[in-house]
Amino acid sequence: MPVLPKPIPPLYTVYILRSTVRHASLYIGSTPNPPRRLKQHNGEVKGGAARTSRQTLRPWEMVGLVSGFPGMVAALKFEWALNNPHISLHIPTESRITISTQKKRNGNPRRPPHSVKSIISNVHLLLRVPSFARWPLKLHFFDSEVYQVWTKYCDTASESLRKTIPVYTDFAPGPSPADESVSTEDSSPWGIHALPLDYAPMKDYVEKTQSLYTFEREGACVICGENLAHEEGLYATCSNELCEGTGHISCWSRHLLGSNPGEDILPISGGCPKCGGEVIWGDMMKEMSLRLRGQKEIDKLLKKPRKRKAMATAVSP
Template identity: 65%
Template sequence: MAIQTKPIPALYTVYILRSTVRHTSLYIGSTPNPPRRLSQHNGVSKGGAARTSKGNLRPWEMVGLLSGFPSMVAALKFEWALTNPHLSLHIPSSSRLTVPGRTKRGRPRRPAKTLVSIISNIHLLLRVPSFSRWPLKLHFFAPEVHQAWKKWCSTVSEPLRESLVVVTDFGQAGLKASSKTKSAPHITDTDAETSGDSAMEDAEPWGIHALPLGYEPIKEYVAKGQNVFEFEREGNCVVCREAILSEQGLHAICTNDGCEGVGHLSCWSRHFLPGSDAGGDGNILPIQGQCPKCKGVVQWGDMMKELTLRVRGQKDVEKLLKTKRKRATKMKAPAKASAKHS
C-alpha cells in the first residue's frame, strides 16, 4: 500500500442531487468541486453519471452536502455507505434503518431513495463510530430539505455531537442571494436568510457556488505556521513544556489568531483526549480542545489540515501565499511610477 503523500484536501464533499423536474428523483455522489460536478450532471460539460443523463430529469440541483472529509477515500466510503445503507458494514445490523428488498434470485436489492431515507441515514452515519468523530459539516441549500432534516432530528432520541455544524445557505424565492454563515464550534444549527429587497441588490454567489474550493479560508493560519517553523520559533511544547526540536517529529500550531502555541502532535492528542493513555473512552481521534496557551478552542481538523499542508503540500502552500506577494508588488508599482514623474 502506498504511503499517503498528499495533504488533507481543501474541500471534498458528498452531495445530494435532486431533479428540478421531479423532486422524487435523487442521486448521491462525491466531489472536490461541487459547481463543476453539477455542470457535468446537467450536461453542460463532459462527465456526469448515466443515472443523471436523462433529459427529462434535467436540470439537477444540489440541495445538500457534507464537507470536511479528510481524503477522497474517506468521502467515497461515506458515499458508498449512504448509497447502500442496507449493506454497509459501517452500520450495525441492529441499527439499520433501510432494509433491502429481494430479487427473484434472492439477492439483496437496493431500496429506492427518498428524501426522508437519505436524511435519516445521514443522521445515522454521523452517529456511528466510523464517522462520528470526523470534522464534517452539513450544508443545506433548499429550505424544504433543511426542514425535513430538523423534523427528523426532533423525532430521534440519539443526539449528534455538539460540535457538529449545520449551515443553511439558500436564496429566497429563487433569488441569487448570498446567505453565507461562518461555522463556530459551539453552533449546531445556523440559519441564514436574506430579505427579498436586499437579495435583489446582492449579486454574490450562494449555495454551492459560494463554497471555498481552495485553502483560502485558512490562508492566514498557514502563513502563521510557515513563519513560525521557517524561522524555528517553536519554543517549548505548550503541553509538556519540553523543547521542540526542529525537523524531529510532527509539531502542530494553535489555530487561533494571535496565538503561536506549538506542541508535539502526540501531546496535543493526549491533551484533547484526557485519559487516553489509560484507555479512556476508547477514542483515538480528537475533535477539539482548549489551547493551553491562549485558552481558545482549537479544532483538530483545522490543525491537521495545516500540518499536512505544511509537511506534504509545499507547492500548495507556495501557490496559496504567492497571491499576497503579487498583490503587494502591484501596489508598489504605481508608487514607483509616481516617484519617477515627480
C-alpha cells in the same frame, strides 16, 4: 511509479442531487468541486453520471452535502454507505434504518429506492456510527424544504448528534433554487457557489505557522514542556489568530482527549493550554499536512499579487 503523499484537500464532499423537474429523482455522489460537478450532471461540461443524463430530469440541483472528508477514499466510503445503507458494514445491524425487502436475480438484496427522508435519516445515522462519528464533518443545506426534513428528523431521532458537528444553511435568494430568473451574476454567490474550493480560509493560519517553523521559533511543547527540536518531530500549532502555542502531535492528542471524558479514539476539539481558545483537531491536522506535504499549495496561497504595470508608469498626457 510511487504515489506521492498529498495534503488533506481543502474540500471534499458527499452531495445530494435532486431533479428540479421531478423531486422524487435523487442522486448521491462525491466531489472536491461541487459547482463543476453540478455542471457535469447538467450536461454543461463533460463527465456527468449516466444516471443523471436524462434530459427529462434536467436541470439538477444540489440540495445538501456533507463536507470535511480528509480525501477521496474517505468520501467514497461515506458515499457508498449512504447509497447502500441496507448492506453497508459501516452500519451495525441493530442500528440499520433502511431494510431491503426484495432481491436481485443473483440473490443479493435489492437497494430500496431513495427518498429525501430516507437519505436524511441515513446521513444522521452515519454521522453517529463508529466509522464516521469522530471525523471533522460538516453539514450544509441549500434547500429549505430539505432542511425542514432534517430538523424534523432530528426532533424525533432516538439519538442525537454530537454538538461539534456544525450545520449550515444557505438558501437561494429567490423563490426557488430552480428559478432561472435569479442571476448568480447580479447577486452574491450562495449555496455550493459560496463554498471555498481552495485553502484561502487558512491563509492567516498558514502565514503564522510558516513564520514560526521557518525561523525555528517552535519553543517548548505547550503540553509537556519539552523543547521542540526543529524538524525532529511532528508538531501542531494552535489555530487561534494571536497564539503560537505549539506541541507534539501525541501531546495535543492526549490533551484534547482529556478535554472530552469518555472519548479515547480520535480527538475532536478542546481548549488550547496557552491561550484558552478552542482548537479543532481537524483544522490543525489540515494545516500540518499542508506544511509537510503541500509546498506548492502554500506557495500559491501566499503568493503576493503582481502590481499592475499601470501603477509603475506615469500616465501619458
